[in-house]
Amino acid sequence: MTPHPDLIVLGAGSGGLATALRAAEHGAHVALVDPATLGGTCVHRGCVPKKALWFAAQWEQAQRLAVDVGFASQPGPLDWARFRAVRARYIEGIEARYGERVQRANVQRFRQRARLAGRDVVELADGTRLRAPHIVIATGGRPRRLPLPGFDLGMVSDDIFALSTCPRRIAIVGGGYIAVEFAGLLQALGSEVTMLAREQLLQGFDDELVQALAAHMHGQGIRVRYNTDVKAVRRTAAGLLLDDAPTGVDGPYDALLWAVGRVPNTDDLGLTAVGVRTDKRGRVQVDARQQTNVEGILAIGDASTDRALTPVAVAAGRHLADRLFGGQPDAHLDGKNIPSVVFSKPPLGMVGMTEAHARGHHGEPVTVYHSRFTPMQWALAGEQGQSLMKLVCVGAEERVVGIHALGPGVDEMLQGFAVALKLGLRKRDLDATLAIHPTSSEELVLMR
Numbered sequence: 532m533t534p535h536p537d538l539i540v541l542g543a544g545s546g547g548l549a550t551a552l553r554a555a556e557h558g559a560h561v562a563l564v565d566p567a568t569l570g571g572t573c574v575h576r577g578c579v580p581k582k583a584l585w586f587a588a589q590w591e592q593a594q595r596l597a598v599d600v601g602f603a604s605q606p607g608p609l610d611w612a613r614f615r616a617v618r619a620r621y622i623e624g625i626e627a628r629y630g631e632r633v634q635r636a637n638v639q640r641f642r643q644r645a646r647l648a649g650r651d652v653v654e655l656a657d658g659t660r661l662r663a664p665h666i667v668i669a670t671g672g673r674p675r676r677l678p679l680p681g682f683d684l685g686m687v688s689d690d691i692f693a694l695s696t697c698p699r700r701i702a703i704v705g706g707g708y709i710a711v712e713f714a715g716l717l718q719a720l721g722s723e724v725t726m727l728a729r730e731q732l733l734q735g736f737d738d739e740l741v742q743a744l745a746a747h748m749h750g751q752g753i754r755v756r757y758n759t760d761v762k763a764v765r766r767t768a769a770g771l772l773l774d775d776a777p778t779g780v781d782g783p784y785d786a787l788l789w790a791v792g793r794v795p796n797t798d799d800l801g802l803t804a805v806g807v808r809t810d811k812r813g814r815v816q817v818d819a820r821q822q823t824n825v826e827g828i829l830a831i832g833d834a835s836t837d838r839a840l841t842p843v844a845v846a847a848g849r850h851l852a853d854r855l856f857g858g859q860p861d862a863h864l865d866g867k868n869i870p871s872v873v874f875s876k877p878p879l880g881m882v883g884m885t886e887a888h889a890r891g892h893h894g895e896p897v898t899v900y901h902s903r904f905t906p907m908q909w910a911l912a913g914e915q916g917q918s919l920m921k922l923v924c925v926g927a928e929e930r931v932v933g934i935h936a937l938g939p940g941v942d943e944m945l946q947g948f949a950v951a952l953k954l955g956l957r958k959r960d961l962d963a964t965l966a967i968h969p970t971s972s973e974e975l976v977l978m979r
C-alpha cells in the first residue's frame with residue numbers, strides 16, 4: 532500500500548500508465564486512479580480497435596488483388612462476430628499485460644473517478660482523500676457532441692466498435708482523422724460512404740497529398756461533400772435524413788457517424804477551484820515540461836494542450852517521470868517534428884512542415900521534390916491509382932524540413948525517415964543513400 536504517494540496520476544490511459552510505470556521504475560510510490568479498465572482510449576476505443584478494422588480492410592483488398600493475379604478463391608464478406616471476438620481477445624491480452632506490469636511495479640490502483648480538492652490533494656468518488664507533492668492530470672478526452680436536434684440518432688467513434696455488421700449507407704460528418712479513417716475502412720468493408728465536411732479534409736496535412744488522397748477516395752466510391760453544415764437529423768421510414776444548411780436535405784442513410792472532434796475530460800476535475808488554467812477548448816495549459824500554472828500539478832495527453840496522439844502522451848509522461856524521479860532535470864517532450872499517419876486507404880503520413888508552412892514561415896528558399904508512381908503490387912494486379920511522395924527542403928544546403936507520403940506501406944515507412952529528419956537530414960544525404968529495390972520507399976532517395 533502507498534499511504535503517502537510521491538505521485539498521483541489521474542487516468543490510466545496511454546499517458547497515465549506510461550507516467551506511473553516510469554515513475555515507479557525510478558522508485559517513486561505511485562497512486563494510479565481510473566474508474567475504467569487499464570489502457571484508456573487508444574486500447575479500447577481508439578488506435579488499437581481502429582487499426583484492427585483497418586487491417587481487415589487491407590485484407591479485403593488483398594483478397595481481391597490476389598484473385599486478380601491468379602489465386603482461385605473469391606473474396607467473401609467479413610464475419611463481424613468472429614472479427615469482434617478475435618479483436619476483443621487481442622485487446623484483453625494488452626489489458627492483462629498492463630495489469631501485470633502495474634502490479635509488479637507496486638503501483639497502487641484506485642478504481643474510481645477523482646477530482647482535485649487542493650493543489651496537492653485528490654478526492655476519490657467515495658470521499659477518500661490522497662495527498663502527494665506531484666499530481667498528473669491524464670484524463671484524456673471523449674467525442675464531441677453537438678447540441679442539435681437528432682444528434683443521438685447518430686453514432687460517435689466510441690459506438691462504432693460495437694457494430695455487428697457494416698451499415699449499407701452511412702453518412703460521416705467531419706473531415707479530420709477519424710472521419711477519413713472510418714470512411715476508408717467502412718467503404719472497404721462494404722458500406723456506401725458519404726462524408727459531409729465543413730472544410731478541406733485533414734487540416735494541417737500538405738494540401739497536395741490531401742487532394743491526392745481525396746482522389747483515391749473518390750475512385751473507391753466515397754462521396755465527399757464540402758462546405759456542409761448539418762443542423763438537424765431526423766428518422767423517416769426511408770432512413771436518416773440530414774438537414775444541411777447550404778444545400779437542404781441529404782439522405783436517406785442507414786447510419787450516421789459524427790466525427791466532429793474531441794473534448795478533454797477536464798470539466799469535472801475541480802480545476803477552477805484550484806486555479807488550474809485551461810484554454811478555450813477546456814484543455815489544461817502546459818509548458819514544455821508539462822507544468823500547469825499551479826505548482827505540483829502537471830498534465831499530459833489529450834487532457835492537455837499537447838497534440839492528441841498516443842506517442843505524444845506516452846513520451847510526455849515518461850519524460851516528466853524521468854525529470855521528477857529519475858535525476859534528469861532537463862528531460863522534456865520535444866514537440867517539434869511529430870510524425871503522424873492517417874490510416875486512410877491508402878495511408879497518408881507526414882513528418883515536419885507542409886510546403887505551405889515552409890513557404891510562409893521559413894524565410895529561406897524552399898525547394899520541393901515529388902515522386903508519383905504506381906506501386907508495384909497495384910500495377911501487377913491492374914489496379915489504378917498512384918502513390919505520391921514529397922520532400923520539402925529549405926536553404927542552400929536543402930535541409931529536409933518536411934516529408935510527406937501517400938500510398939500502400941507508408942505507415943511503416945515513415946518512422947525511419949522521421950529519425951533522419953530529426954538528425955538534420957539534407958537532400959544530399961538521401962541522394963547518397965543506396966535504394967532498396969524494388970520498394971516504394973526507394974522513391975524517397977531517388978527524387979530529382
Ligand SMILES: Cc1cc2nc3c(=O)[nH]c(=O)nc-3n(C[C@H](O)[C@H](O)[C@H](O)COP(=O)(O)OP(=O)(O)OC[C@H]3O[C@@H](n4cnc5c(N)ncnc54)[C@H](O)[C@@H]3O)c2cc1C
Pocket residue numbers: 541542543544545546547564565566567568570571572573574576577578579581643644645646669670671672688709796799800831832833834838839840841842844874
Ligand atoms: C477512434 C480513434 C482513433 C485513434 N487512432 C490513433 C492512432 O492511430 N494513433 C495515435 O497516435 N492516436 C490515435 N488516437 C488518439 C489517441 O487514442 C489518444 O491521443 C490517446 O489515447 C490519449 O491518451 P491519454 O492518456 O491522454 O488519454 P486516454 O487514453 O483517453 O485515457 C484517459 C483515462 O482517464 C480516465 N479518466 C477520465 N476522467 C477521469 C477522472 N476524473 N478520474 C480518473 N480517471 C479519469 C479515463 O477512464 C481514461 O481511462 C485515436 C483516437 C480515437 C478516438
Ligand SMILES: NC(=O)c1ccc[n+]([C@@H]2O[C@H](COP(=O)([O-])OP(=O)(O)OC[C@H]3O[C@@H](n4cnc5c(N)ncnc54)[C@H](O)[C@@H]3O)[C@@H](O)[C@H]2O)c1
Pocket residue numbers: 677704705706707708709710712728729730732733761790791792793838839840871872873874
Ligand atoms: N491515426 C491517428 O494518429 C489518429 C486517428 C484518429 C484520431 N487521432 C487523434 O485524435 C484527434 C481527434 O480526431 P477527430 O477526427 O475527432 O478530430 P480532428 O480534429 O482531426 O477533426 C475534427 C473534424 O471535425 C470537423 N468539425 C468540428 N466541428 C464541427 C461541426 N460543428 N460540424 C461539422 N464538422 C465539424 C472539423 O472541421 C474537422 O474536420 C485527432 O486530431 C488526432 O490528434 C489520431
